[in-house]
Amino acid sequence: MRRTVLVLLALALPAAAVVAALFLPGIAPPRTVTDSGRTIHEIYWVTFALAALVFILVEAALLAFIFRFRRRRDMPDGLEGPQIHGNTRVEIIWTTIPAVLLLALAIYAIARVPDVEATPPSSAAGEVLEIEVTARQFYWQYEYPNGAISYDALYVPVDTHVTLFLRSTDVAHSWWVPDLSGKRDAIPGRLNRINFRATETGFFEHGVCGEFCGTQHARMTTDAHVLSAEEFEQWLADNEPPLEDDATVALGETQWAAACAKCHGLAGEGGYGPPLAGNTTLVTEDALRQIVTEGQDLDANPGYMPPVGRGWTDEQIRSLIAYVESNPDLAPQGGSR
Ligand SMILES: [Cu+2]
Numbered sequence: 105m106r107r108t109v110l111v112l113l114a115l116a117l118p119a120a121a122v123v124a125a126l127f128l129p130g131i132a133p134p135r136t137v138t139d140s141g142r143t144i145h146e147i148y149w150v151t152f153a154l155a156a157l158v159f160i161l162v163e164a165a166l167l168a169f170i171f172r173f174r175r176r177r178d179m180p181d182g183l184e185g186p187q188i189h190g191n192t193r194v195e196i197i198w199t200t201i202p203a204v205l206l207l208a209l210a211i212y213a214i215a216r217v218p219d220v221e222a223t224p225p226s227s228a229a230g231e232v233l234e235i236e237v238t239a240r241q242f243y244w245q246y247e248y249p250n251g252a253i254s255y256d257a258l259y260v261p262v263d264t265h266v267t268l269f270l271r272s273t274d275v276a277h278s279w280w281v282p283d284l285s286g287k288r289d290a291i292p293g294r295l296n297r298i299n300f301r302a303t304e305t306g307f308f309e310h311g312v313c314g315e316f317c318g319t320q321h322a323r324m325t326t327d328a329h330v331l332s333a334e335e336f337e338q339w340l341a342d343n344e345p346p347l348e349d350d351a352t353v354a355l356g357e358t359q360w361a362a363a364c365a366k367c368h369g370l371a372g373e374g375g376y377g378p379p380l381a382g383n384t385t386l387v388t389e390d391a392l393r394q395i396v397t398e399g400q401d402l403d404a405n406p407g408y409m410p411p412v413g414r415g416w417t418d419e420q421i422r423s424l425i426a427y428v429e430s431n432p433d434l435a436p437q438g439g440s441r
Pocket residue numbers: 239240242276277278313314315316317321324
């Protein structure tokens with residue numbers, strides 16, 4: 105009876121593992137719409153298949169030996185098995201096979217790296233879209249060749265080689281939109297790049313910062329819009345500076361949401377940072393520039409404000425002010441200017 109229970113348990117465990125692997129999500133990598141992403145998937149599945157094969161062989165041998173060399177009913181208590189000291193041939197075999205497997209896997213993975221890197225071919229030299237990405241605590245700023253800017257939302261055309269140049273002005277961050285490609289760090293004092301070419305249009309909202317970077321790290325997310333060529337050209341043209349007044353306000357709104365509201369609240373109601381609704385600093389250009397480029401850490405206030413706008417241009421300061429002034433929740437009553 106106890107035996108039957110044990111045998112059933114021994115069978116139930118691997119069965120549960122198989123069911124979990126087949127029917128639960130989470131074993132497959134997230135979907136991707138780029139060639140580099142597909143190559144990453146391929147490497148993942150090849151590695152997984154090899155690992156699974158080794159796992160099954162080893163576990164099967166283990167179970168077979170447990171069964172084959174189990175203690176029989178007619179064996180006397182305290183009986184010892186045969187005492188074996190080394191077996192050169194077996195040891196050579198079980199050293200060589202894993203070494204060969206690992207070497208093969210390494211060669212395969214290294215051979216696939218160029219496809220993951222997706223460096224645009226020299227024939228595409230003039231057609232590569234280069235976007236400057238600045239990571240700051242706690243948002244992503246994208247700057248396009250014509251000077252257009254977006255915050256926490258990347259816009260790219262489909263079927264086009266894209267290179268993102270990644271910088272950080274404060275701490276180490278990591279750009280990661282799984283639908284597009286792998287992860288790449290943005291490190292202060294260093295210029296990193298990542299290439300990809302999306303083959304499907306769509307809206308992808310699972311981009312994150314992949315490197316723990318401070319209190320609001322979890323809210324350092326990014327969307328990606330893959331547009332048709334015409335839509336992208338239109339978007340670029342609509343966002344090319346100098347912007348119309350309402351476009352400036354619209355940009356300032358995304359800027360506020362990305363760069364300030366994560367701590368101060370969308371309506372300036374406060375959160376991690378103090379409430380800001382009606383604060384005159386928000387509409388005073390010099391004071392605003394000072395606090396966003398230098399941050400603030402007064403003993404009187406809890407917490408610390410990082411230099412969230414270090415490197416901002418005058419236009420960026422002004423678009424934020426334009427938005428604050430347009431929003432009755434935020435603007436100081438009576439205005440300061
Ligand atoms: Cu970050």
